[in-house]
Structures are given as C-alpha cells and as structure tokens.
Amino acid sequence: MVAITIKDVAALAGVSVATASRVLSGSPATSPEARAGVAAAAAQLDYRPNAQARALRSTHTESIGLLVSDVRNPFFADLAHTVEQAALAAGYVTLLGNANERKEQQDRYLDTLISRRVDGIVVAPLGDGSGSIRSLIERKIPTVFVDRTVDGLHVPSVTTDSETGIREAVAHLAAAGHTRIGYISGPQATSTGRDRFAAFTRAVASRGLSQDPELVYFGDFQAASGSAGVHALLELRRPPTALLAADSPMAVGAIAILHRRGLRIGRDIALIAFDDIEWFALLDPALSVISHSVEDMGRIAVRMLLEVIGGGTPESVVLPSELIIRASSSAPVSGRLVVPASVAPASVPPSESPAAGPRPRKN
Amino acid sequence: MVAITIKDVAALAGVSVATASRVLSGSPATSPEARAGVAAAAAQLDYRPNAQARALRSTHTESIGLLVSDVRNPFFADLAHTVEQAALAAGYVTLLGNANERKEQQDRYLDTLISRRVDGIVVAPLGDGSGSIRSLIERKIPTVFVDRTVDGLHVPSVTTDSETGIREAVAHLAAAGHTRIGYISGPQATSTGRDRFAAFTRAVASRGLSQDPELVYFGDFQAASGSAGVHALLELRRPPTALLAADSPMAVGAIAILHRRGLRIGRDIALIAFDDIEWFALLDPALSVISHSVEDMGRIAVRMLLEVIGGGTPESVVLPSELIIRASSSAPVSGRLVVPASVAPASVPPSESPAAGPRPRKN
DNA sequence: TCATGCTGTGGAATCGTTTCCATGGAAACG
DNA sequence: CGTTTCCATGGAAACGATTCCACAGCATGA
Incomplete structure (x- = not known):
C-alpha cells in the first residue's frame, strides 16, 4: 500500500506542490503547460487525493x-x-x-x-x-x-401527512359498507405511530363508524406484532370486517395469519396497508395501500440538508399520502362470517343495518 | 459550528497537547493527576476528536x-x-x-x-x-x-455452495414424481448466475430428469424477469410441474404470475426459491427455499477482511446451502393439467402427507 | 557520591493538502 | 527607458491529531 501523494505528482511534473494543487483543484491561476504536465503526471501515477488531508485543511468533507x-x-x-x-x-x-x-x-x-x-x-x-x-x-x-x-x-423535517391517506382509506372502506374497521397501530413512542393513530381516530369518528377501542391493536412496526394484532382482533366478540395496518412489516404479518386462518383477503375481509412496497402489488389479491413517495422523501431530505449546509433554514415539508385501491379492499362487506380456521362457516346471519352493516357473529 | 480541539482540552487541563493526547488514547505513560484533569476537561467541553486528523497521522481510519x-x-x-x-x-x-x-x-x-x-x-x-x-x-x-x-x-471471498441446496431441491422434487422441472436462472454475467445454473444442470442430469433446454429461462435476478419466466415456461407444449427460481426477487415475480393464472402453489405446481427471505415463510403456502445464511456470510466477510487488514491471507470460504421444505413443494405431481387463468380449476388433487400439507381451502 | 535507569512531561516533527504571501519576469503604460 | 500592473509560481504556514526525542526529577545500585 504505497501511497502516492501530491508531492510525487509535482515532482514528476516538475512543478511545486502549490502549483500541482492549483491545477488539481481547477484554480484559474495556472499556465497551460502546468495544467498539461500535472494532469499527465497525475494520470500516469493513478493519483488519488487523500480525502482526510483535504478535509482537515478545508473543513468540509x-x-x-x-x-x-x-x-x-x-x-x-x-x-x-x-x-x-x-x-x-x-x-x-x-x-x-x-x-x-x-x-x-x-x-x-x-x-x-x-x-x-x-x-x-x-x-x-x-x-x-x-x-x-x-x-x-x-x-x-x-x-x-x-x-x-x-x-x-x-x-427541519420531511414527513408524511398520514391524515389524508388514512381518511381516504376509511372513507373507501365505509363506502363499501364496513362499520367496524380494525386498526393495527404503530408504537406511540414514535411520531409516526402517534400521528397515524390520531388520524385513524379522527377519520372513524367523522364517518360515524365504530370507535370501539377494542378495534385498535398497538403493535411495534414489526411483522410479528402484525400477526398478533390480527389474532387479537379476530378473537373479538364482534370482529372487524376490514383491517388497516400502520406499516408494511405489520401488514406482512397480518397477511400470514389471515391466510393461515383460511380468510380470503379482499373477499372475507378487507385489508389496507400503510407504505407501498413493490411486491405488495404482486400479491394475489393485490394489496390496497396508502402510498407515500419514498423517492420524494429522500430527494427532498437531501435538498433540504444541502440548504442547511449552505446556511439556509428551509421550511419543513409534509408530503401527501394517497390511497391506492387494489383488489384487497375492493369487495363490499360479504355475508360470510369471520371464523377461526378450525371452524367451518355456518349460515348467513341477518344483516344489522339494512344498507351495509357488518354481520354480527354468533357463538 | 465551533470546533473544539485537543488544544482546548489541554489548555483547560493545564497540560501540553502531547500529554492530553496520551491520556485520551489511553497510553500508560501518564500520571493519575493528568488522567483525571484531562478526562474532566474533555467531558466538560464535550470534546470529540477529529477523525480526519487522527487518520492523517496514523494511516488507518x-x-x-x-x-x-x-x-x-x-x-x-x-x-x-x-x-x-x-x-x-x-x-x-x-x-x-x-x-x-x-x-x-x-x-x-x-x-x-x-x-x-x-x-x-x-x-x-x-x-x-x-x-x-x-x-x-x-x-x-x-x-x-x-x-x-x-x-x-x-x-479472498465468501460465497455460497449452491450445488448442495440445488441438488437437494431437485432430489426432493424428483422424489415427489416431478420429471420436468423449470428453472428460472440468473444472468450468466454473474458468478452466482453461472454457478447455480451449472448446479441445476448437473442435478437434473444425475437424476435422469428431463434436460430439455426449453425448461430453462434466463432472467436477470429482478422480479419482472421471474414473471416473464413463468409465462414462458407455462406456455410450453409440455410445461414443467415444478419450478426453481435462482433468487428471491425472481421468485416474487413468479408467485405473482402463478396467482394470476389461478395456479395454486404447492398443489397445482411446486415452487422452490433460492434465498430465504423472512416473509417467504409467512406466505400461504409457505415457500420452500434453498437457504444460505446471510448472517454467516456477513460475519465471515468482516472477519476475513480484518484478517487481510492485519496482514493475513485468509482462505476463501464457501458456505453451505440447504433445502428447507415447506408447503409450496410438498404435494406430489398431481394429475391436474396446468391451465391458463381463464379456465376454472377442476378436481382437488389427493393430499400427500396429512401432517404437513397445506390446509385445504374452501371456496 | 556518582552513574544509571525509569517515568512523566513538553517541544517539535509529521501526515497530505490548501492557501496566503512574496517574488520574479513579462507586458503595458507613461 | 523606467515604473507599474499582472500573473504564474514556489515557499511556508496551517489544519488537528500522534509520536519521536530530549529532558527533568527521582530512586536505585555500585
């Protein structure tokens, strides 16, 4: 690991290190001959400037x-x-x-x-x-x-406005006749967990849907808690007919358990997830999601950071979220009971509300 | 952004920078008083050494x-x-x-x-x-x-011995009666793509299974090519009854198309994927995979790199791969034809093992 | 008592680069 | 022709840490 320094380049080019440095950093105060010589020497030696030394002197890295x-x-x-x-x-x-x-x-x-x-x-x-x-x-x-x-x-921050997407999702489910929507929440120790839960609460209230606190399960943004959430919600005396998961790993966990219980997503129960992951659209049925652009988030975060570095004080940005409707939430409330996997479906119970109410489960 | 240097620490502690440096880097040649003073000063000033300067002098970062x-x-x-x-x-x-x-x-x-x-x-x-x-x-x-x-x-490298896992997978499928196994390969421009394809070819040959070149589709390790591969293979005059995908994104693409065509994985067609991704086990049916430990790979790579840094020349490591049998490959060859999506499924094929088989779904 | 060894300390060199400052020569101007 | 301006250039300082070297103080052994 023999290090090649600017001294070697300068010596080979027959100039001083100062001149070599000027050429290498594109300073205009250099003669054409110096430019040519130094460039040739640097190329010949495969010179790579030492980033540490440069940073030490110029205070930015x-x-x-x-x-x-x-x-x-x-x-x-x-x-x-x-x-x-x-x-x-x-x-x-x-x-x-x-x-x-x-x-x-x-x-x-x-x-x-x-x-x-x-x-x-x-x-x-x-x-x-x-x-x-x-x-x-x-x-x-x-x-x-x-x-x-x-x-x-x-x-300065760049975050997602969970409110819109969640309100759209709840409205969409309500329009299909769902009145009891189960919510698998993120941890309240994170701002995203809190915001999304609050948005869900407001949306459900404004639509006049069930605000039964039992319909909310508090997970930790990990897959296992999504599974646990589904278990808990389906064991309720009056289980939800639709589910909303606050992030993608929990949605994955939820899907696994729904399959295991023999429930067909999009037919026996509706499911919508927060976060659009590439392969969610490839599932069968394709998953309805609340989408927010991770590309925008990353790009804007970098732009803002560059602004702060440049001495500016950019305003925080809140990105929109939107509902993308796919097959997992497309069916209206079915007459079918939500049952544990081991139990065979029974008869169709009478409808609760004439228009669209969920069917109460009898036991 | 006022930078605090070792000079400030030394001054506050009333010692020279040399002594401060010795204390901070834990040199034994320091008096207890110096240690105490410097430590206190550093803590009080919330001193963080400048990594560039340190690296410049000591040549490692x-x-x-x-x-x-x-x-x-x-x-x-x-x-x-x-x-x-x-x-x-x-x-x-x-x-x-x-x-x-x-x-x-x-x-x-x-x-x-x-x-x-x-x-x-x-x-x-x-x-x-x-x-x-x-x-x-x-x-x-x-x-x-x-x-x-x-x-x-x-x-020095740490790679996976694809051979064993692929041989096991082929043997497993052969034992269930499959003779025509479709292979969705990785690109031949990568070593992994080549190795796995070669292993598949050898395994199929040694078992006396069909070596029909049409049964191999060359993808690019991306999801879309997995989908394309399934399409191509199912359109064959004599389509495969089992599929092997050379990596996980291609397996995802394959699953999507199989679902869309109305084929039930593990019953109408067997599927095994290379790479074990956490949520593959959560799918229904759970996906059989050829597993290799990414944890071992990462850990060993770091250990080897540390060895090289220390002047050693470690031997390359080849990690084992093994077949993990789950539901997606558990059914024997069914009498059922592989049909396009538009055709309704016919009869239910006989279940293989009562214990491990996927739960029959009612519809 | 004097040479010797050990220990803790500070001064100064060093790492590779950028950049300030001085200088020398050429061009431009009176 | 002499003076000023300009420009490319080289020497040297600086960035912040580590580390070599020299030295002072003290204890030890002959």
Missing part, C-alpha cells in the same frame, strides 16, 4: 450521514437508496448507519458521524431528544429529520 | 467500505445489516455504497472509498475485473468479495 432506524425494513432500504443517489448526484458520499431500533446504537453512530465531521446528517430519529441527538443540535451540525420527528426539537 | 449491487434487494439489505453490525462490534464504521447494478457507479464508489482511505473493502463485485476494481488490487487495498467473485482475480 463532501459527505453526509444517514441514520435509519432499521435497514431491513423495505421502506428504509428504499430511503437509503434514494438518499444515497440524490447525495451522489450532488457530489456527496453517504455514510449509512443503522440504529436497529435501539437508542444506544443511534448514539454510537451519531458520535462516529460527528467525529468524522460529516457535512450534515439525515436521521429518522428514535426516542426523545436526549443523548447524542442533543449534541448534534448544540454543535449546530446541519441536520434534517426524515419520516419521524422529535417533539421539542426545532429541526 | 477504523472504517471499512461495503459495496453491494442493490440495497433494495432484501438479501443485500440483510447483508448490509450484518456486515455493519459485525464491523461495529470490531470498532469499525461501515460506509455503504450501492452500485445499483451499474458498473460506472461501482467505479465511482470504489474511487471515493479509495480516496477516503478506508481500511478495507467488502464488495459484491459487478462485471469483469476491469476499472476501479483493478486499482483496488494493484494498490493492495485489503479487499474481500462476498456472494460473487470475479474470474481471474485472486481475492
């Missing part, structure tokens, strides 16, 4: 940090992808950190990123505003929040 | 690069996760790059990583050994290949 809460969640994998592409286009490299839903790992990565003097940080924050996140703010390191926010911290 | 071919592929997302965790445990930060299946982007990231003087690079290589990958080798920058290799390049 052309790199940003991206801290997500879980790389394995397809939403964050996609986010990582778009952020990285947008940053690359602007000449920045992205250092990816994975908090793994754990605060101490978030702190560890934040410390490392601060140490490496990244020019800015995009973070999907975890927990309250304590720990290294506070250091970040106090040191005035350019920071942008994505997807989530932290109460009491004045940091 | 405590960071590694990870270059994957596509972050959005769950396999590589998982790999990123394990590599990052293993590296973190060893005190290294991971810089993630995403080649996005494009050679010029791989080169761009490789250049950046070289510039930033990462201590080593883990890469799932793309293309032949030209471009920046050659610079890497020539500069003797510690490098380890994961998942894929490049012909003619002597670089």
Whole structure:
C-alpha cells in the first residue's frame, strides 16, 4: 500500500506542490503547460487525493450521514437508496448507519458521524431528544429529520401527512359498507405511530363508524406484532370486517395469519396497508395501500440538508399520502362470517343495518 | 459550528497537547493527576476528536467500505445489516455504497472509498475485473468479495455452495414424481448466475430428469424477469410441474404470475426459491427455499477482511446451502393439467402427507 | 557520591493538502 | 527607458491529531 501523494505528482511534473494543487483543484491561476504536465503526471501515477488531508485543511468533507432506524425494513432500504443517489448526484458520499431500533446504537453512530465531521446528517430519529441527538443540535451540525420527528426539537423535517391517506382509506372502506374497521397501530413512542393513530381516530369518528377501542391493536412496526394484532382482533366478540395496518412489516404479518386462518383477503375481509412496497402489488389479491413517495422523501431530505449546509433554514415539508385501491379492499362487506380456521362457516346471519352493516357473529 | 480541539482540552487541563493526547488514547505513560484533569476537561467541553486528523497521522481510519449491487434487494439489505453490525462490534464504521447494478457507479464508489482511505473493502463485485476494481488490487487495498467473485482475480471471498441446496431441491422434487422441472436462472454475467445454473444442470442430469433446454429461462435476478419466466415456461407444449427460481426477487415475480393464472402453489405446481427471505415463510403456502445464511456470510466477510487488514491471507470460504421444505413443494405431481387463468380449476388433487400439507381451502 | 535507569512531561516533527504571501519576469503604460 | 500592473509560481504556514526525542526529577545500585 504505497501511497502516492501530491508531492510525487509535482515532482514528476516538475512543478511545486502549490502549483500541482492549483491545477488539481481547477484554480484559474495556472499556465497551460502546468495544467498539461500535472494532469499527465497525475494520470500516469493513478493519483488519488487523500480525502482526510483535504478535509482537515478545508473543513468540509463532501459527505453526509444517514441514520435509519432499521435497514431491513423495505421502506428504509428504499430511503437509503434514494438518499444515497440524490447525495451522489450532488457530489456527496453517504455514510449509512443503522440504529436497529435501539437508542444506544443511534448514539454510537451519531458520535462516529460527528467525529468524522460529516457535512450534515439525515436521521429518522428514535426516542426523545436526549443523548447524542442533543449534541448534534448544540454543535449546530446541519441536520434534517426524515419520516419521524422529535417533539421539542426545532429541526427541519420531511414527513408524511398520514391524515389524508388514512381518511381516504376509511372513507373507501365505509363506502363499501364496513362499520367496524380494525386498526393495527404503530408504537406511540414514535411520531409516526402517534400521528397515524390520531388520524385513524379522527377519520372513524367523522364517518360515524365504530370507535370501539377494542378495534385498535398497538403493535411495534414489526411483522410479528402484525400477526398478533390480527389474532387479537379476530378473537373479538364482534370482529372487524376490514383491517388497516400502520406499516408494511405489520401488514406482512397480518397477511400470514389471515391466510393461515383460511380468510380470503379482499373477499372475507378487507385489508389496507400503510407504505407501498413493490411486491405488495404482486400479491394475489393485490394489496390496497396508502402510498407515500419514498423517492420524494429522500430527494427532498437531501435538498433540504444541502440548504442547511449552505446556511439556509428551509421550511419543513409534509408530503401527501394517497390511497391506492387494489383488489384487497375492493369487495363490499360479504355475508360470510369471520371464523377461526378450525371452524367451518355456518349460515348467513341477518344483516344489522339494512344498507351495509357488518354481520354480527354468533357463538 | 465551533470546533473544539485537543488544544482546548489541554489548555483547560493545564497540560501540553502531547500529554492530553496520551491520556485520551489511553497510553500508560501518564500520571493519575493528568488522567483525571484531562478526562474532566474533555467531558466538560464535550470534546470529540477529529477523525480526519487522527487518520492523517496514523494511516488507518477504523472504517471499512461495503459495496453491494442493490440495497433494495432484501438479501443485500440483510447483508448490509450484518456486515455493519459485525464491523461495529470490531470498532469499525461501515460506509455503504450501492452500485445499483451499474458498473460506472461501482467505479465511482470504489474511487471515493479509495480516496477516503478506508481500511478495507467488502464488495459484491459487478462485471469483469476491469476499472476501479483493478486499482483496488494493484494498490493492495485489503479487499474481500462476498456472494460473487470475479474470474481471474485472486481475492479472498465468501460465497455460497449452491450445488448442495440445488441438488437437494431437485432430489426432493424428483422424489415427489416431478420429471420436468423449470428453472428460472440468473444472468450468466454473474458468478452466482453461472454457478447455480451449472448446479441445476448437473442435478437434473444425475437424476435422469428431463434436460430439455426449453425448461430453462434466463432472467436477470429482478422480479419482472421471474414473471416473464413463468409465462414462458407455462406456455410450453409440455410445461414443467415444478419450478426453481435462482433468487428471491425472481421468485416474487413468479408467485405473482402463478396467482394470476389461478395456479395454486404447492398443489397445482411446486415452487422452490433460492434465498430465504423472512416473509417467504409467512406466505400461504409457505415457500420452500434453498437457504444460505446471510448472517454467516456477513460475519465471515468482516472477519476475513480484518484478517487481510492485519496482514493475513485468509482462505476463501464457501458456505453451505440447504433445502428447507415447506408447503409450496410438498404435494406430489398431481394429475391436474396446468391451465391458463381463464379456465376454472377442476378436481382437488389427493393430499400427500396429512401432517404437513397445506390446509385445504374452501371456496 | 556518582552513574544509571525509569517515568512523566513538553517541544517539535509529521501526515497530505490548501492557501496566503512574496517574488520574479513579462507586458503595458507613461 | 523606467515604473507599474499582472500573473504564474514556489515557499511556508496551517489544519488537528500522534509520536519521536530530549529532558527533568527521582530512586536505585555500585
């Protein structure tokens, strides 16, 4: 690993390091001969400038940090992808950190990123505003929040307006005759978990649908809790005829259990998920989703971060969400009972409300 | 952004920068008083050492690069996760790059990583050994290949022995009476694509099954080509009764089309996929897979890289793959014809094992 | 008592680059 | 022809840390 420095280039080109540096960084104060000589020497030696030394002198590193809460969640994998592409286009490299839903790992990565003097940080924050996140703010390191926010911290953010999509989803289900909609919620410790739950509550209330608190199951944004949620909701004396899951992994868990119980999605029970994952559309039946653009989120987050780095104070952005109707929610409320897998379907019970009420289950 | 340097710490503690540095880096040649004073000062000022300056002097950066071919592929997302965790445990930060299946982007990231003087690079290589990958080798920058290799390049690697898993899968299908197995292959431009195809060819030959070349469809490791593959194979005059997909995105595409055509996986047609993705087991029927441990792959790659960094020359590792039998491949060959979607399913084929078979669905 | 070894400390060199400042020569102007 | 302006250039300082080297103080052994 013999390192080639600018000195070697300068020597080969027969100029001083100062001149070599000027040529390499495109300063206009150079003669054509110097430019040609240095360029040739650099090419011949396959010279790569030492980014550390450059950063040490010039105080900026052309790199940003991206801290997500879980790389394995397809939403964050996609986010990582778009952020990285947008940053690359602007000449920045992205250092990816994975908090793994754990605060101490978030702190560890934040410390490392601060140490490496990244020019800015995009973070999907975890927990309250304590720990290294506070250091970040106090040191005035350019920071942008994505997807989530932290109460009491004045940091530009790009988030999703869950309200619209959730209201559309509830309206759509109500129009099909559903009155009891089960909601598999995210954790209330995250801003997204809280916002979406509040939006659901408001939507259900404004439509005059059942506000039975039993219809809400609090999960943790992971697949297993989606499964547990379905189990719990279907065991109710009056189970929901439609389900809304607050993120994609929980929707996956929900689908698994619905299959296992022999319930046909889109026919025996309606299902809508928050987050549009590529293969959701490939399922049979294709999944109706509340979609929000992860591309926009990543791109805008990078643009905002660049603005903060440039000394600006951009306004926070709230992206729209919209309902995409596919087969999983297309059927109206059926006469069929929601039953555990082991129990065979019985007779068709009388309808509760003449127009569209769900059928009460008898036991 | 007022930077706090070691000078500030030394001044506050009333010692020289040399002593401060010794205390901060844990050198034993320090007095208890110096240790206490410097530690207190550093804490009070919330001092974070400048990683660039440190790296400049000490020629190693405590960071590694990870270059994957596509972050959005769950396999590589998982790999990123394990590599990052293993590296973190060893005190290294991971810089993630995403080649996005494009050679010029791989080169761009490789250049950046070289510039930033990462201590080593883990890469799932793309293309032949030209471009920046050659610079890497020539500069003797510690490098380890994961998942894929490049012909003619002597670089330690950790890959999967596709042979065993594919042989088991073919044997399993043969035992159930399948003689015509369709294979949705990866691109022959990648080492994994070639290896798996060769393994399939050998397995089929050794079992005396049909070697009809029409039974092989060449995809590109993306979902869409999995769909196209199923279409092509089912249109054959004598279609296969079982399918094997060479990676998970293509399996996803295959499943979508099978559903659309009204074919029940595990009953009308058997399906096995290479790569075990968490939610494959949650599908109904659960997908039989050829599993290889992405955790082991990531962990071993990091261990090997650390060895190379330490001056060693570790042997390449080939990880085992194994067949995991689930419901999607559990039924024997049915007497039922493979029919296009527009035709209604006919009779119910006989169930194979009462215990493991998928629950019959009523309709 | 003097040479010797050990320990903690500070000064200064160093890493590779950028950039300020001084300089020398050429061109331009009176 | 002499003076000023301009421009390309080289020397050297600076960035923030680590580390070599020298040295002072003290204990030890001959």
